Amino acid sequence: MSMRATMQERMPLGEATAWKARALRELEAGRARLQAMLAPVPEVELMRQHSPLMSPLVWDVAHVANYEEQWLLRALGAPAFTDPAFDAIYDAFRHPRSTRSTLPLLEPEAAWAYATRVREAVRAHLEALPEEGADPLLAGGYVFGMVAQHEQQHAETLAATLQLMTHGEYNPVEPPRHQPGAVPQHxxxxxxxxxxxxxxxxxxxxxxxxxxxxxxxxxxxxxxxxxxGDYLVFVESGGYEDPRWWDPRGFAWLQAEGIRHPLFWMPQGQHVWLRRRFSTVEPLPKDxxxxxxxxxxxxxxxxxxxxxxxxxxxxxxxxxxxxxxxxxxxxxxxxxxxxxxxxxxxxxxxxxxxxxxxxxxxxxxxxxxxxxxxxxxxxxxxxxxxxxxxxxxxxxxxxxxxxxxxxxxxxxxxxxxxxxxxxxxxxxxxxxxxxxxxxxxxxx
Missing domain, CATH: 3.90.1580.10 (paralog of FGE (formylglycine-generating enzyme))
Known part of the structure; x- marks a missing residue:
């Protein structure tokens, strides 16, 4: 089976054309989200490694731009912005997250400038591309969807990094909390x-x-x-101390790490619990x-x-x-x-x-x-x-x-x-x- 035939099977009839507007809309939505998330973060915190589990925040900014350059420009016939050796710094498979702060990373202003240059070139290149053709990367705009999803997935990763951040404060603005009626489990x-x-x-x-x-x-x-609230009953009934409920590998991990409750929970005494959500400490919401x-x-x-x-x-x-x-x-x-x-x-x-x-x-x-x-x-x-x-x-x-x-x-x-x-x-x-x-x- 040809790769073209394979890609034709990738979509319902009608999705092979008219994908450009969707591609641009989703690319711009991802970039706007990324910028809004990181705008309140001081440069020193953007460069800091907040956890060995996560990259410095600024690494993700340049990484998504480099990924976009590779797939939406070079892979589609446009000239490169950077020396391919630059790719290695932002290669997620070459460098574990725990070591990325040791790399010669672009500082925030340069990282955003690089991302802007790439995006401007992508907009121009997108206009010149055919809506359909023999290239399987363009079938239904697949490669643009791949890059748009990739940037949004990194926005989610950045949210996890911001939750782990203990230097400085991060207090996002959000709409009022939903107040639904009681909904019992069944x-x-x-x-x-x-x-x-x-x-x-x-x-x-x-x-x-x-x-x-x-x-x-x-x-x-x-x-x-x-x-x-359901899970709190498990915690307070001694669930973390009873090996009957645990996969043996999980119980060994639990004991080795000294884990007694979910991450970010904060016990305050008998039946009193708080949690840290970004820089806010609040009562544990049981619903x-x-x-x-x-x-x-x-x-x-x-x-x-x-x-x-x-x-x-x-x-x-x-x-x-x-x-x-x-x-x-x-x-x-x-x-x-x-x-x-x-x-x-x-x-x-x-x-x-x-x-x-x-x-x-x-x-x-x-x-x-x-x-x-x-x-x-x-x-x-x-x-x-x-x-x-x-x-x-x-x-x-x-x-x-x-x-x-x-x-x-x-x-x-x-x-x-x-x-x-x-x-x-x-x-x-x-x-x-x-x-x-x-x-x-x-x-x-």
Missing amino acids: EVLIPGGPVHLGGTEAWAYDNERPRHVVDVAPFLLDAHPVTT EPVQHVSWYEADAYARWAGKRLPTESEWEKAAQGSDGVARGHPWGNDAPTDAHANLGGTRWGPSPVGSHPLGRSADGVFGLVGDVWEWTSSDFQPYAGFRAFPYREYSEVFFGTESKVLRGGAWASAPVAVRNSFRNWDFPIRRQIFAGFRCARDVR
Whole structure:
């Protein structure tokens, strides 16, 4: 099969043309978000390594610009701005995050200037490109979608870095907190049957392909993610001290690191808890989905509750609905709004469960998209027939049993990078990411 034929299968009829306006809109949205996020941060904090888990903030600025230069200019026939040796400094695979502060990084003013020059050249080059042609990178504007999503994914990474920042202050402005009525947790029966896994949208990544059918047995799924209040019961009942609930590797990690509660929680005495959210210390909000929990913590809670984590096939089955209708999001194919999901980084944290009623799935499951990434029980593995495109390092090098799949996106995820088929992944010890979970249970 030719690469062109493969790319034609990547999109529904009609998406092969008229993609330029979308590409420019999403590129500009990502850049505006990045600039707004970092504008309040002093230069010294932009250059500082705030955690060995994360890059200096300024590294991400130049990295997204360099990635854009490589894929939207050089790969599409435009001249280079920089010596290719410059690429090595901002190569995410060559330098671990913990060492990037030792590199000769561009200072903030120069990094933003570089990003601006690249973007100006991309705008001009975009106008000259054909809407369709033989280049698989341009089919449906794929490479532009890849770069737009990449910049928004780094905006989410920057939000995680800002949460870890302990030098200086970061107090983002956000809209008023949702005040939904009480929404009790309950289980939803997801009927068994076939589910089409994977994406056909033009900008879907290689790890979402090929679209294929699997059978899923009936199961019960929590209607909402596990809340902070739910998880607090596990913590206060001694869940972190009881090895019965833990994967042995997780319990060993717990003991070695001295972990007794989710990241950023602050015990203040008997039954009194605070949390740090960016530079604000506030009471633990019991009605929000719990976040900053690792896969091991999520798995332990599920065992303690007499349940389990859903597989990623089950998660996608629940997101698509059991009625056989093709949906890009749990509610349908409409673009997300605030009534559907908490996305885009405008709220700077999860909303109380039940805040987005229009986001309910066809089977009655709430909050599958937005608020927190949801850990699944599945290892990050390729689908049968997977083909790396356009480079191995996006997905293929990470396949295996070391990482677990997360689904659904978080409050810091951009709508352009969230869909039913989107697959995220990370190590089971990761806690700085905006991850939570919901539980599932077999039908008996």
